[in-house]
Amino acid sequence: MTVVLRSPQEFHAWRKQQKGSVGFVPTMGALHSGHEELLKQARKNNDVVVLSIFVNPTQFNDTNDLDKYPKTWEQDLAMAEANNVDAIFCPRYDDMYPDNYRYKVSENSYSNLLDGAHRPGHFDGVLSVVMKLFNIVAPTHAYFGEKDFQQMTLIQGMVESFFMDLQIVPVATVREEDGLAKSSRNVRLTSAERLKAPAIYKAISESKTAEEAAEKLNAQGFIVDYVTDVGTRRFVAARLGDVRLIDNVQI
Structure with a gap:
C-alpha cells in the first residue's frame, strides 16, 4: 500500500x-x-522507494506552460502502486516555499547554456526545489532520466558542490517505438503534431x-530554439504548435 504524505513534517x-x-x-x-523505468530501477536497488509529485512553479518562465501542465493524479497513483512505491510526497507550494x-x-x-x-x-x-526535496526525503539514491541531460548534470554538480550524501543515478531515455522521447508534454500534441514529432x-x-539537423527541422515546420553539440552529446529544443520538446543523443 502506497502512503501519500502532504507536508514536510508529515514526511519527516x-x-x-x-x-x-x-x-x-x-x-x-x-x-x-x-x-516508470526510474521507479523500477529504484525498486530494484533500494529497501524503500519514494516518489514526489510537485508541479514546481519556480521553474516555469512561461505561466501559460505552467497552467497547461497535465495533471493525472489517479493514473499517477495507480502507477506508483503498481511499482510498489512506499510513499508519495505531494506537497503544496506554501509547504515547499x-x-x-x-x-x-x-x-x-552551464545553466546559462542550452535550455x-x-x-x-x-x-x-x-x-x-530539488535541494529542498533532497533535504526533506533524505534519499541514498535519486534517479533522473537522461532526456533531461542538462538538468541531470546540474543536479549532480549541486550534490557534489554542497557535499550532499546521496548518489545520482542516471537512467537512459525511454522512447516510443518511432523514436520520440517519452515526455509528459507529448499528450498536448495534436494527432498531426504527434506524427511529425519523431523527426526530432x-x-x-x-x-x-x-x-x-537544425535545417532539417526548420524545413519540416519546427520552430527550433537550438540544436547544439556540447562535448559528446547533441542537444535539441524545438516547438510544434505550443508544445516545446527537448531531446539529446550521444554523438
Whole structure:
C-alpha cells in the first residue's frame, strides 16, 4: 500500500520509521513509462522507494506552460502502486516555499547554456526545489532520466558542490517505438503534431552536424530554439504548435 504524505513534517515523521537505503524519484506528475523505468530501477536497488509529485512553479518562465501542465493524479497513483512505491510526497507550494522563494540555488555557468539560455530562471527553480526535496526525503539514491541531460548534470554538480550524501543515478531515455522521447508534454500534441514529432530524434541522430539537423527541422515546420553539440552529446529544443520538446543523443 502506497502512503501519500502532504507536508514536510508529515514526511519527516514517516521517514524516521524507515530503515535501509531509500531510492527517490522526483517528478511533476503526469507519469509515463519513462518515469516508470526510474521507479523500477529504484525498486530494484533500494529497501524503500519514494516518489514526489510537485508541479514546481519556480521553474516555469512561461505561466501559460505552467497552467497547461497535465495533471493525472489517479493514473499517477495507480502507477506508483503498481511499482510498489512506499510513499508519495505531494506537497503544496506554501509547504515547499514558506519564504515565497526568497532563497534560491543558482549555478552561473552551464545553466546559462542550452535550455538555460532560452528559459531565464528555469534552472534556479529546478535546483532550488530539488535541494529542498533532497533535504526533506533524505534519499541514498535519486534517479533522473537522461532526456533531461542538462538538468541531470546540474543536479549532480549541486550534490557534489554542497557535499550532499546521496548518489545520482542516471537512467537512459525511454522512447516510443518511432523514436520520440517519452515526455509528459507529448499528450498536448495534436494527432498531426504527434506524427511529425519523431523527426526530432531522427534529425539529431542521423545528421552529420548540428547545423544540418537544425535545417532539417526548420524545413519540416519546427520552430527550433537550438540544436547544439556540447562535448559528446547533441542537444535539441524545438516547438510544434505550443508544445516545446527537448531531446539529446550521444554523438
